Amino acid sequence: MTGGVIRLFLGLAATAFLAAAPVLAIAQEFAPSGGAPAVGLDLPSFSSFAPAVDPGAPLALTTGGEITLSAKLTEEGADISRGLVWRVFGQAAGPDGKLPLIASAQGGTAVFNLAPGGYLVHASYGRAGATKRISVGRENKSESLVLDAGGLKLDATLAGGVRIPPAKLKFSIYEAEPDAGSERALIIPDVSPNSVVRLNSGTYHIVSTYGSVNAVIRSDIRIEAGKLTEATVEHHAAELTLKLVREAGGEAIADTSWSVLSSSGDPVREVVGAFASLVLAEGDYTIIAKNKDRIYQRDFTVVGGRNQDVEVLATEANAVIDMEGAD
Structure with a gap:
């Protein structure tokens, strides 16, 4: 294929x-x-990215049968050669109610030497994973998991x-x-x-x-x-830089706080700075600039993909509140 x-x-x-x-x-x-992960198993919660055990430690406490574990994306697919995290759990819950982690490994196909008995094997591949119940005896055997x-x-x-x-x-x-x-x-x-x-x-x-x-x-x-x-x-959005200026194309006035309102008057964002940069979705807005005791506003339409500077003129025509004169 x-x-x-x-x-x-x-x-x-x-x-x-x-x-x-x-x-x-x-x-x-x-x-x-094709293929599907094992289902119907009641497992405890554990992270796909939990660290493996010390690679220098033995993979099992008791020498027993050797089992080779491999995993693939689909039933007919090739074995995954790297990026897997293997965990082998015992089937009997410990005092804390969790299944004990017997052994783990990272990479591709993994070989474990386990005491005879039943185990639950989990293979993680990124955020994909599958679990399978296996049985280990004295003879060497192989098991394959399909991650789907x-x-x-x-x-x-x-x-x-x-x-x-x-x-x-x-x-x-x-x-x-x-x-x-x-x-x-x-x-x-x-x-x-x-x-x-x-x-x-x-x-x-x-x-x-x-x-x-x-x-x-x-x-x-x-x-x-x-x-x-x-x-x-x-x-459908654009990046805007807001500036309060005394004349068109003039220097931005420092110590300015900004409020952006939607067309229905709902607050969208508040920010402080002479140059206030933000990304807004396409639509109509009211921009309010406050500097010292004066407040100015301007209505503005954001056009998707059109990044630009938006100037609010600090003029009497744009002033909406004189804080010193307010009760």
């Missing part, structure tokens, strides 16, 4: 939190589909395909559906653009945030086993 990726382009309005549908999708096999997992790479642009600076862009990955009466469970926060995240196959809810105010896009994306999904969302 030939390798490949799934590419999705999601065009969305920045002021609405709507599930997005792909505009463009191209899919090829990255590895053959794929990869996800996320990015975002402005209208017209303009790239967003990576430092101002982040993603969060949530479960697709919230539990009854609760919010969606957060799986991975603060994912950097163009980084590959490994996940079990299924649908996930993705939140893309440009800046730190209200430029937010939400979409649902499906991950297929053995495939890399590349998804790009489009933000």
Whole structure:
């Protein structure tokens, strides 16, 4: 089979939190589909990124049968050669109610020497994982786990395909559906653009945030086993620099505090500084500047993809409150 990726382009309005549908999708096999992780096992909660035991320590307390463990993305796929974290648990809970960790290893295929008996084996590959119950005897044997997992790479642009600076862009990955009466469970926060995240196959809810105010896009994306999904969302937003000036094109006045209100009058953001930079979603706003005992305001429309300086003139025409004259 030939390798490949799934590419999705999601065009969305920045002021609405709507599930997005792909505009463009191209899919090829990255590895053959199929397989599913072991299900129906009642396991304690443990982190996919818990540190392994000391590599110099023995993998088991008692010499017994040798077992070789391997994992793959799909039933017909090749064994994963690196990036795995293996954990072997005993089946009897300890005094704390948790299953004891017997041995662990990192890398690809792992070999353990375990005392005869039953164990639970968990393989983690990024945030993808699978668990399997195994039985160890005196004879050497092999076991394989199918992760049923794929990869996800996320990015975002402005209208017209303009790239967003990576430092101002982040993603969060949530479960697709919230539990009854609760919010969606957060799986991975603060994912950097163009980084590959490994996940079990299924649908996930993705939140893309440009800046730190209200430029937010939400979409649902499906991950297929053995495939890399590349998804790009489009933000309708712009980066603005606010300046209070005495005349058009003049120097910015220091010690100015700013309030940004939505078209309905709701507070959006407050910031302090002669040059106040922020990213806002496309729409209409009222900008209020306070300097010493005077307050000035200006109505302004943000156009997606049009970054610019916004000047508020410190004139009588724009002054709305004289604090010294107020009761």
